[in-house]
Amino acid sequence: MSYLPYVIAAWIFLVGLYGLITSRHLVHLIICLSVIQSSTYVLLVAIGYRTGAAAPVFADIPPGTPAVDSVVQAVMLTDVVVEVTVVALLLAFAVQTHKRHGTVDPDQLRALRG
């Protein structure tokens, strides 16, 4: 039980990779990328967790109370917002692909070979 979140993170990572590779639609492919990113969130937050500890906000608890790790949370929250824009960038590629190639199926894209 105590390793479950980590195993789940590994599983999400691999499932996202599988979805990416077998994808037939670029938008689906890009969403699989964000699924893979979610696995890193699960891993990071689980790493910082401490049983029975409070959130690292000392507004209503006295300073010095055992709290979970604030560093991974800080790292993760900036990552979440940044990921939105990176996904937006990739989706812009998908939109342009549709305009230039007429398709969003990766199997049909043939401009670069050999």
Next chain:
Amino acid sequence: MKRKTRTRFFLVSASVLAAVFLLGVLGLPPLGHYRGPYGDVVNALTVPERHVTDAVTLVNFDVRGFDTLGEEYILFTSVMAVALLLRRQRDEPRRRHRDHAPGRKGVEASDAVRVVSLVLSGILVTFGIYVVTHGQLTPGGGFQGGVILATAPLLMYVAGEFENFRRAVPRQLVHIAEALGACGYGLIGLATMAAGGAFLQNTLPFGTTGSIVSGGTIPLIDLSVGLEVSGGLAVLLIVYMEETLEHKEE
């Protein structure tokens, strides 16, 4: 590679990768037994040294403020890139924005949706500003508040015409707001250097714990980041909406 070959090749590699991953992961300390010193040291100095109560914001904008500058610029770059990629090409004619395709009866938003959306967008703007400015006190900060602020105009789009949204949120303004926010963070860092400290050193007075003016430079950086994130996401929304609306007419 053919599809089947690729899938099989992947499944073989992925099973090896899964084994590797699991072997690694089982060496982690079990859940709930975070050991490392970094988080504890930072949590301990949050209130006594900087007079802020939210350790996460302290880490984001003070202890590891330089990282956050980089992350903010990733957001900025991606938004610039989207604006660049979806720019109007020479072969695409200018189109008047209309909310529905010709010959097709557009679905008008019902009155209930309109009223609720407009009321909610007001609440969201207030809440967003609250979250941005209270970042050092309670969970929140520039990133979270900025996202909330950026969804308010989206509600206006859901409720009303696209044109009203465009009039309320002129693209030039949000573009400048975003650039200002991005630049502001770097300028704060350079200013603290000019004041004799290190880059992004928290040199302003720390104020009293629990008041809105506490934490030195942290509220300033919060505002700057909030401006940038909300501006950036608003630009994204506008660019994508222009894109989709043009397509709707084809």
Next chain:
Amino acid sequence: MTALPPLPVAIPLAVAALLAGLNHFVKRRASSWIAIATTAINVWFCIQLLLQSIPNTIVYWFGGWQPRHGIALGISFVIDPIGAGLACIAGVLTLAALIFSSKYFDSVGTLFHVLMLVFLGAMCGFALTGDLFNLFVFFELMSAAAYALCGYKTEEPAPVQGALNFAVTNTVGCYFLLTGIGLVYARTGALNLAQIGRTLDQQPPGALVIVAFTFITCGFLVKTAATPFHFWLDDAHAVAPTPVCVLYSGIMVELGLYAVARVYWTVFSGCFSASTEALRGLFITIGTATALVGAGMCFGQRNLKRLLAFSTISHVGVMVIGFGLLTVNGLAGMAYYMLGHAGAKSGLFLCAGIVLHRCRSVDLFELKGRTARLPFTIAALICGAAALAGTPLSGVSLGDSMIHSAANRHAYGWITWISLASGVLTSAAIFRFAAYTFAGLGPDTPKSPEEPQKTEEHPETAPGDASTPAVMFVPAALLTFAGLFLAITPGLENVLVRAAQQFEDHSGYIRRVLDNVPAPMMAAPAIPHEEFAHGLLTLALAIGLSLLYLLWERGRHSLNAAAKAVQIIRRAHSGHVGDYVTWLTFGVAGFGLAALLLLR
């Protein structure tokens, strides 16, 4: 100046944001000048940092957060000569690219300059930082700017696909990197490179550390374009604007290798000290595979930019071997090789840009005889190829010989043949291009059906004048000259060897960062290096091979028959992003398996 370290990052980023805000008020010429001025100032900063870092590594703590009781709290910049040197190269190449594109590139608006400045700032931050998560943040920033610049020519179908392949592959690499960082953080509770190194030194590594090492190294190897993570690079180069290709080949992939080396020496070399032989074998295998795949694919290309991309992959393979030897001389050789390669390769790409501008194509068969009016450009092209093959004074040649002497001492002498094959095939391909397009030597149309199909490449510039503009030719010539004659720089060898010693000094680095103990100056060991025979042999064979192909029909047929043997490799470069990520998974899985079995 103790305030210097943040400036190479802060100034370009701040100016980029300003330019973006003033986008509609600033004309293109003005933004070009602002960008060039900012880059020039940046180069000056980096040179100052380089000079200051040679006597002693510079350590700078952001936000004033000094380490307390040996625990690093804030983010640090730890600047040693190799990092500062790479930041200088980034600045110089960006300057060349900006000057090159300043006059003629149509639709190069302010946003192009904004992205280039962000790219520069990110690369400098990447080269100078001493914090693992900061490394990741600049890695992502560098990548975001790179994706945008790659897909810049949105009017054509190929750039979008190339940029998508680039973006997806590198993003997956990013996620592996982040996972590895999370694992290391869980184990050590630190994000500062020196502190992680100190904590890991205290216990023998377990599976967790090995897996974290795998993920972090593979994430950076994706950026380095080592086989089997390299597939994105040729697609990206074939479609990106030429000035951007200069940055990709000249410095971006080298920074990936720098990160692998930095993380290995600072973090993992202590705890893996018992497995150095095994790691040597692993890295040399990767380098060899990369060098051979790049060289094999290079010779069969008809698009000049794609050809140069495979040449980069091949040379990166040799650089990986240089690092992979895990010795001072190997690393110094790698650094020398990087310098020479940066000069020569960027010169080659700029020449390709000139050819594209004047002849409106970079396709081998389309250009038969048509570059006859570009004698100086073709001369520069030939000089660049010669520099990469290993003319006596070129950086590549000297770096190569340092790597060989290091390899000989560890019973890896057969590497000489690998770098020979790499140099011969890549330079022969360029010589062939030059001779065919300039003098018309060789057959008319592709005879064999297995020739690669033509990649559509539209010109990037408005049709220009009857002569090559100076803003285009001068940077190309200067960079090629630098690559060709690097070895005449006095004392460069000794500086690099000392820098490599500083780089590999695991405990010295940690003590300097955490305890503020300056590292003792070490005497540079005398390096026996070989004569210039190897380089001259490579050059001769390259010229011979290209002439053989062009002039002798039977020779051409047998070469094409030999090419059928590498058909399977060529088919792997399918342009399909799912294929690339499958190879990536295979690579990480293979590396992880090998690491778990070999490392103790």
